[in-house]
Amino acid sequence: MKRLVVVAGLAALLALSFTAVHAAEREPGIAQREPYGIGLEGFAYPYPVSLLPLVNDGEQLRMAYMDVAPAQANGRVVVLLHGRNFPASYWAPEIKVLLAAGYRVVVPDQIGFGKSSKPSGELHFDTLARNTIALLDHLGIAKADVVAHSLGGMLAVRIARAYPDRVNHLLLAAPIGLEDYRMYVPPTPTEKILENEDKLTADGYRKQLETNYSPKIPPEAITPFIDARFNIKGAADYSRWLRAFVSSGQMIYREPVVHEIPLITVPTLFIMGADDHNAPGRPNAPEALRPKMGQNAELANALAAKMAHGSAEVIENAGHLVFLDAPDKFNALMLVFLAK
Template structure:
C-alpha cells in the first residue's frame, strides 16, 4: 500500500511539474521546480568559481544509512522523485547532486572527466559529513558511480547500477567526432528532436507523463544562453566517448547490483551509426549478462518490456527490486 501511495504521489507531482514548466527554461533550470529544497556547494576549478546543486533529503525515521543518486546525461535530480520517496520511507538519507554541467549546477566550460566529477562528489559528501554511501547510478551516472567506486572504495558500501552506459567501448565502433562537431549537432536541439530521441532510445512505448522529461530537456534550447549549454553537452559527450570504464569492472571490490531493462538499446553516438551497426551494439539483454560476469559477485536483475529508465517505465518493479537489494 505504501508503495502505491508513493507512486500515486509521484504521478501527481510529475503532472504538476509538466504543467508548471514555462516554454523557455534557463540553462541552470532556475524556473524548474525540484521535488525538494536545493542547496549549492561552491567549487573553485580552472580559475572559475562555480557551484554544484544538490538535494539532501532526510527521512522521518533514520536508519543511519545514506544513498547518493547519480543522474544520467540528459537529466538532473528532478527525475528521481519516486526513488527518493521510496528510500526515505525506508529510513535512508538521500543525497541527489546535479553534476557540474547538468541540472541546476553551473554550466562550466572546463575539461570534463569522470575523475574530476567523482572528486566533486567526494567533496560534497565530506562537506555534508557523510563517510559511507550506497551509490545508485543511472545511465551516465552509472559510469560516474563506477569511477567513484574505483577511486574511493572505502567510501562505498554498495554499488547499484541502473542501465549504465559504457558497458562497451564506444570508441571501437562509433566514428570519432570532436567536441566542436558535437557542439554543432547540439545547437540543432528542438522539442521534436528530443522527443524523437527519447521515444526511440529510452522507452518501449511512450506515455503522456514522459512529456515533462522532453519539456525540460528541450526547454533550454530557447534560452539566449543555450550555446553555452550546447558546448557543455558536447564536452560531456566527449568525456563519455573518451573515458571508458568497461575495462575496469573486474577491479571493483564492493557488492554490486546491476539493474537493466531488457529492451534497452542505448548507444552513445547512435546517430552516427548505420542501421546494421545499430543492431550489433547497445543490446542490454546481451550486455547485462556479459557485464555481470566481469564484476566479481555481481547480481543481475533484468526487467522485461522495459527500456533505459526502469525507475520511470516500470516503477513498481524497480522500486521493489531496489528495496530487496539495497
C-alpha cells in the first residue's frame, strides 16, 4: 500500500517558485502589473495546478493542488500542507528535496487559500480535514505520513485525530496551536479584524513577516509573499478574499487543537526553531499576558512528553520559518523521520 506524507512548511530556495518577470516588475520605473485574481490568477506556481470540485456547506468550490511525480519513485507519497500566510507554491524547494528522495509529492491549497476557491461561509478545521481526505481519495492514496507547518499543523492534528487510519507519521514543523489562545486573547469581532487587515500596507506586512517569522530571511525571499497578498487588492472580489482570510484567523482562535495533541497515537515529531515565538492574536492580549504567549519550543517539548509516540527537535538560531532558517538540518531530520 502506498504511504502518503503530508508536509506543511517553507524551505530555502523560494525564488525557484517564481519567474524572473516578477522581480523585474518590482523595479522602480516599471509599470505595475495587472492585479492577481483572488484565486491567484496571474501568480506563478512551480508545477501544474489541478482543481478538485468540492461542496462545502452547499457551496460549489474548487480545491487547487499540485501532484508531482519523481523521476525514480520509491513507492511513497508526500503531501505538503501550507501555513496561513503562504500559498502552496512556497513549497517549491521542499518539493525538490522530496522528489530527489523518490517521493511523489501532493501539495494542496486549502479552501480559502492560494488558488483554491474563497468560500462565502466560515472556515472550519473539520471541513478542511474532510476536504484533504477527499483529495486523497480522489488521487487513490490510502494512507499518509503527515508533515505540517504553522496553521497546517493545526489542520494536521485534526486529520490525525479524525482519520488516524489514514496517517502513518506526523511531522509538525513549527506549528501554531500549541496553546489555547483563548486563555490570553479576548474575543475580537470579525468586523474589527476586517478593518485592521484592510488597513495593513505591504511595508507593514513585510515587517510582520520579518519580525514575527524570522529576521534572518533576506528581503528578496519575503517579496513573493508580499506580492501574493497585496497584488490581489485591485481584484473586483477582493472583499471576498479578505473575509475568507479573516475567517481563517477566527478559526485558529475559536477551534484550538492543543487539547487533542496528547491524544494522537501515530508517531509524531515536532521540529521547532528555538527563536519561534509566533502567537496569533498576541497584539490583542492584555499587555501583561503577551510575554507568556508563543514559547513554542518549550510547548512542543512538553506536549511531546505527553504523547504515546512523540518527540521534539529544536534547531538553534531558527525561527518560525525553521526550514528556511536551517534547511540542511530540517531536511535531514525530516527525511530520517519519514524513512522510519
